[in-house]
Amino acid sequence: MMMKVFVAAALAVATLAASVQGQAPAPSPAGLPKYPLMQPALPYPYSAQEPLIDNTTQMLHWSKHLATYYENVNKAIMPFPALQVLTVEQMMPAAGTSAVPMNISKAVRNNAGGVYNHLLFFKILMPATAATNASNNSMLPQQVGQAINQTFGNYTVFKKNFTEAALSVFGSGWAWLTVAKNGSLAIETTPNQDNPLMVGAGYSGNQPILGIDVWEHAYYLKRQNRRPEYIMAWWYVVNWPQVNMNYMAATSGNKTMITSYASS
Numbered sequence: 001m002m003m004k005v006f007v008a009a010a011l012a013v014a015t016l017a018a019s020v021q022g023q024a025p026a027p028s029p030a031g032l033p034k035y036p037l038m039q040p041a042l043p044y045p046y047s048a049q050e051p052l053i054d055n056t057t058q059m060l061h062w063s064k065h066l067a068t069y070y071e072n073v074n075k076a077i078m079p080f081p082a083l084q085v086l087t088v089e090q091m092m093p094a095a096g097t098s099a100v101p102m103n104i105s106k107a108v109r110n111n112a113g114g115v116y117n118h119l120l121f122f123k124i125l126m127p128a129t130a131a132t133n134a135s136n137n138s139m140l141p142q143q144v145g146q147a148i149n150q151t152f153g154n155y156t157v158f159k160k161n162f163t164e165a166a167l168s169v170f171g172s173g174w175a176w177l178t179v180a181k182n183g184s185l186a187i188e189t190t191p192n193q194d195n196p197l198m199v200g201a202g203y204s205g206n207q208p209i210l211g212i213d214v215w216e217h218a219y220y221l222k223r224q225n226r227r228p229e230y231i232m233a234w235w236y237v238v239n240w241p242q243v244n245m246n247y248m249a250a251t252s253g254n255k256t257m258i259t260s261y262a263s264s
């Protein structure tokens, strides 16, 4: 046991040193602490959403912005072994509770939130295809499609409401489609890198299954201040089969898969 902890600590230090030097650190063997949290590989090229979301924006967004959230959350929890065994899903709602020391509570909230939110954001994107264009016209997978019909009447109403929510975010933040404990859907918005799973601030505790990042870094390079144009383009590259899987995960229990990537 002591040996295991020692090996893990040595590994953590070694991998952190490696990542400081810009090399890809080796993943933690199963069963050892999660520290440092490691950014997975993006399962599609940065250009996959061209021309709707451009290559350079996706490259900067994934390899700089998201990487910085990883770096900063790892830095914040470096002095706290008790936090280093947590997954980001566990750590994020702990910020603001006594589980996270006060002097890093803001850093954990913003950066663990940033990690979680971006993993979800990139996971539900795909290239624009005939299928995504069809889903733009309401051909959604069965389960989430029915749930959308039940809550909003039809896809058109849902899309309009969600778009309005995303437009209404003041400054930087997110709009979400979430699943409540009883399985019903809701549209919610959060500021900064918050999300509905966070503790406090009147958040629902609902599980997000679809989210759009409306920070300017998500669209400014190609579209400057034209957030409405970015949102319309984004609808064409939403991976509805993945959102459907997220919906089923949210209603049937395995929420881990919503932000997991094959390489992590």
Ligand SMILES: *[C@@H]1O[C@H](CO)[C@@H](O)[C@H](O)[C@H]1NC(C)=O
Residues within 6 Å of the ligand: 046, 047, 055, 056, 059
């Ligand atoms: C996307 O950007 C990367 C790195 O910036 C570049 O190497 C690649 O050629 C670009 N691909 C396309 C399809 O534009």
Ligand SMILES: *[C@@H]1O[C@H](CO)[C@@H](O)[C@H](O)[C@H]1NC(C)=O
Residues within 6 Å of the ligand: 076, 079, 101, 103, 104
């Ligand atoms: C928070 O406090 C710990 C000691 O309890 C210290 O090691 C760490 O550097 C502090 N972090 C910040 C961001 O002040």
Ligand SMILES: *[C@@H]1O[C@H](CO)[C@@H](O)[C@H](O)[C@H]1NC(C)=O
Residues within 6 Å of the ligand: 128, 129, 130, 133, 236
């Ligand atoms: C889907 O629609 C987008 C936006 O109009 C367009 O750029 C793209 O070429 C279309 N793709 C297919 C396969 O129809």
Ligand SMILES: *[C@@H]1O[C@H](CO)[C@@H](O)[C@H](O)[C@H]1NC(C)=O
Residues within 6 Å of the ligand: 133, 134, 136, 137, 159
């Ligand atoms: C996508 O949906 C919008 C309405 O929400 C419609 O105006 C547009 O023609 C649709 N585009 C495609 C390629 O089906």
Ligand SMILES: *[C@@H]1O[C@H](CO)[C@@H](O)[C@H](O)[C@H]1NC(C)=O
Residues within 6 Å of the ligand: 140, 141, 142, 143, 144, 145, 146, 149, 153, 154, 155
């Ligand atoms: C949702 O309702 C529309 C009619 O408004 C219907 O065409 C569509 O098939 C329904 N979707 C599902 C998955 O039941």
Ligand SMILES: *[C@@H]1O[C@H](CO)[C@@H](O)[C@H](O)[C@H]1NC(C)=O
Residues within 6 Å of the ligand: 151, 152, 157, 161, 187
């Ligand atoms: C959708 O938006 C309309 C108009 O803003 C509102 O009346 C309605 O309650 C919203 N529906 C849902 C399910 O959020």
Ligand SMILES: *[C@@H]1O[C@H](CO)[C@@H](O)[C@H](O)[C@H]1NC(C)=O
Residues within 6 Å of the ligand: 153, 154, 156, 157
């Ligand atoms: C969706 O529902 C709204 C409100 O009931 C209705 O006005 C609209 O015609 C419906 N659209 C479709 C495509 O069914």
Ligand SMILES: *[C@@H]1O[C@H](CO)[C@@H](O)[C@H](O)[C@H]1NC(C)=O
Residues within 6 Å of the ligand: 180, 181, 182, 183, 184
């Ligand atoms: C499900 O729960 C939400 C609150 O989380 C509530 O607003 C909604 O009315 C409930 N729906 C049903 C069908 O019970």
Ligand SMILES: *[C@@H]1O[C@H](CO)[C@@H](O)[C@H](O)[C@H]1NC(C)=O
Residues within 6 Å of the ligand: 254, 256, 257, 260
């Ligand atoms: C939940 O999903 C994750 C990722 O897909 C998987 O690794 C894990 O084994 C699943 N857990 C259960 C209990 O099915």
Ligand SMILES: [Fe+2]
Residues within 6 Å of the ligand: 061, 065, 118, 213, 215, 217, 218
């Ligand atoms: Fe972002």
